[in-house]
Amino acid sequence: MNDSWLKNPQSLFDVRGQVAVVTGASGAFGSLAAKVLAGAGAKLVLAAGNKAALEETAEACRALGADVRTIARRPNTEADCESIMAVAVDAWNQLDILVVGSGLNDPCPITEMDLERFEGVMDGNVTSTWLLCKAFGKEVIPRNTGGKVVLVSSARGKLGHPAGYSAYCASKAATDGLTRALGCEWGKHGITVNAIAPTVFRSPLTAWMFEDTEKAKSVRAGFLARVPLGRLGEPEDLAGPLLFLCSRASAFHTGHTVYADGGYTAG
Incomplete structure (x- = not known):
């Protein structure tokens, strides 16, 4: 075993030169993830539907020294997701990391929630995540280079909530299931798949x-x-787990949901 890393254990968290796709880059988690990876030296493709907010995040990442490309597109279809991955391949002929920061909530009591609203939450949190993972896998698996996938779950994937969260809780439980399934499916390809599950930050x-x-x-x-x-929670409480899951420090971790919740789900 090569133990040269012992001379600099922090090198395990090094993502310099890695190419990362971050979706939902105009939102709270996606924007934070983009800035963390920018500061750590990754090259970035940022995707979001809100073009103005997307460019704001991109400029913040460039100010941190990152090489950034943007695509104002939501991951609604296979074509959307393939186009997002193509930006990274066209720019650098490389793709290493996927952070799915896109998602939504639409609280409503189940007896008052129509099917369209329920399907909107499931599409935004589950279907789009599944499509992004599919597009990432189709690009990365043939390269045989391994990779890192980080999904966004929630404490609500494990715990219920009384305020009309039947769609959201179900969607995040599905995200946890997808994390485990792909962790098993992609292990042979050297791709780790994990999720971060925050509570209020x-x-x-x-x-x-x-x-x-x-x-x-x-x-x-x-x-x-x-x-x-x-x-x-504060933003930096998510930054550490994110960098861990995006780097080789987590090379032996896959299929896990990491709760960044101050112990909320432990009790």
Whole structure:
């Protein structure tokens, strides 16, 4: 066994020169993932439907020194997903990492939720993820270079929620199942497939929970009563697990859902 890495264990987390596709790059997790990989030296293809927000993320990544390409496209069809992968191949003839940061929620009591809304959540969180993985595999498997896939799950893939999350919880449980299935299917190709499952972390959508208002304090107190570490998540709490799962530090980890939740799902 080559143990040269012992002279610099941090080299296990090195992704410099790797080519990463990040979808949902205009959203909270996708934008964070893009910036983390940019700062770590990866080359990036960023995809999102919101072109203005996508370019904002791209500029932030370029400011961190990254070589960045963008494609204003959502992963709705096989053609969309293949086009996203093609940007990386056309630019660098290389593809190493896929981070699926795209997704959505549409809370509604099941008795009031119509089939179209349910299917919208499942399409946004499951079907698009499946299509992206398929497109990534079709490109990477024949190259025999291995690869890294990181999906975005949620604590709600394991736990229910009383506020109309029947579609969202089901979609994230499916994401966990896809993670395990592809982890088994692609192991022989040297491709690891894992998921990050956060709970509440600071983002534009959750900023109100961090505020010093009576409503925020009340909601926060009720939530934190179940979080052993006693606080809400910060972006850097997701950055470490992401870099681990995108680098060779996780070379022997596949099919896992990593809970970045302060211990929320442990209790």
